[in-house]
Amino acid sequence: MLRTAICDLFGIEHPIIQGGMAHLGTAELVSAVSNAGGLGIIGAGYYQPDWVRQQIHLTRELTDRPFGINLPLTSPYADEVIAIILEEKVSVVTTGVGDPTAFVPALRELGMKVMPVVAGVRPAQRLEEAGVDAIVAEGMESGGHIGETTTMALVPQVVDSVSIPVIAAGGIADGRGLAAALALGAQGVQIGTRFACSEESVAHPRYKQKVLEAHDRSTVITGRTTSLPLRSLKNSLTEQFLALEESGVSSEELSMFGEGRMHLGLIDGDVDDGSLLAGQIAGMIHEIKPVRIIIEEMVAEAEAVIARLRSLQTGG
């Protein structure tokens, strides 16, 4: 067992949080992660409020452990989903795109924990001042929407800049990554791609197969010319998107071209024209496993790594 400050903060066994991936953070995955002692997180994405409420209820049927919800504040339903979260009192709320400052007091007053995802030191400091409980520092090796700084460089700089617990995200797929994140000063890890390829994930089998086939250079960043760069597996879609960007089409055209692509790739399994979000650790995933095994192996490996590190120390 490895216990850190976030185990106590969230009431969980292992310092392992599932990234609140849109389309994949459904009750199936969320409850599996929470039941295995981690923190599952519903991905509200741009889903309608009814769907979000249903997922919260469904998750509660499948687990009595704490879980969270991720809400991108760019969702057209952001206000209604916030209202549902306040009503349902979900344990932990994480946010990515957008500034959650306005919602922090109301959420915390009801006992919920707020943990925004950031890609830089300054937003982390600003959000600590706004009263959030913890920060996810996400490196640019992550799948999905990303910043520019890598986990290795970002995490210690965020840790040095705030006094609340910091969770590392990006580039973590096994116990070595967990131990490395803790070494950098993080109190835990947030994991996306590894859980997207779990047995319980509702991702299409063809998406999972593509991740299994990936190597270290299989991902690419699209949308660098926009305000929302995105990492996914290279495919026909990313080639088309990059060509469009290079041709200088308007951001409206790009946005229309990208419409619905994530659902198409992740859920419908169109691995050519759909978006196959994945982090740079896709090349480390060789098997689809149940969430419980993933978490147990990750913790056991991290403990073995710590023992190995200790054995490197000599009397000097």
Place this chain on the structure above:
Amino acid sequence: MLRTAICDLFGIEHPIIQGGMAHLGTAELVSAVSNAGGLGIIGAGYYQPDWVRQQIHLTRELTDRPFGINLPLTSPYADEVIAIILEEKVSVVTTGVGDPTAFVPALRELGMKVMPVVAGVRPAQRLEEAGVDAIVAEGMESGGHIGETTTMALVPQVVDSVSIPVIAAGGIADGRGLAAALALGAQGVQIGTRFACSEESVAHPRYKQKVLEAHDRSTVITGRTTSLPLRSLKNSLTEQFLALEESGVSSEELSMFGEGRMHLGLIDGDVDDGSLLAGQIAGMIHEIKPVRIIIEEMVAEAEAVIARLRSLQTGG
């Protein structure tokens, strides 16, 4: 003390290697690192053979410990410098740009160790087959010429793909980074920016000052449209360079525009029009210290980190 396989391989005390930076990997820095128990590395850059031989001799006057030399195989003097290295029998030879395969047998036959720097799994595997002794896996958070994969994602994938020792480079500035790299499976670290800002580094004081003032978002990648992307601190030069790239000028024009910029920035201290190579950890460097102190603090902090990791383990 922390001892790993590369301590024995290179005959050094600490698993800490100084990146063979062109212009900054001079006898002053190299001997300071080797005298402090790490492995100093001369940066041959595109310097003339006479200068390289002089630096080898000068380093030998300043230390009787092992040191290395880095040779970019794109140097116009590559063959002559290789001849000097063979003659002088420098302990360790590292290479970045270019394929060193042809030189490996001759170097190893004379007892020298060869340790190429790679940014991906496939070149690491190819070079292991070519008979090299170790591999530096360099993440894209590094300063200077970079690949695309980050240290956190790259190191474990390279470790899993080869059986020779792997050294982590990129994003490492302190004992947390050293401990994290060892956790990822590396046998040591290669450090650039932190040593570039040491007391012994011949970098211009204005360059060092710019690194001290940097924060987590101060670096930028130029040359993405070329085959040699480069990370450095944002300044007037990088703005001009990016504008030229966007305007679609030829690679010859870009190359001419970039000519001599590294010497101008690092040595002459022109912080506006010179290139200020630095990694994403520039924001973690707050003081110019002697090399010996940097290394001692790094090792002591890594040991403290390992003790802290151990204290997270509970009976379960």
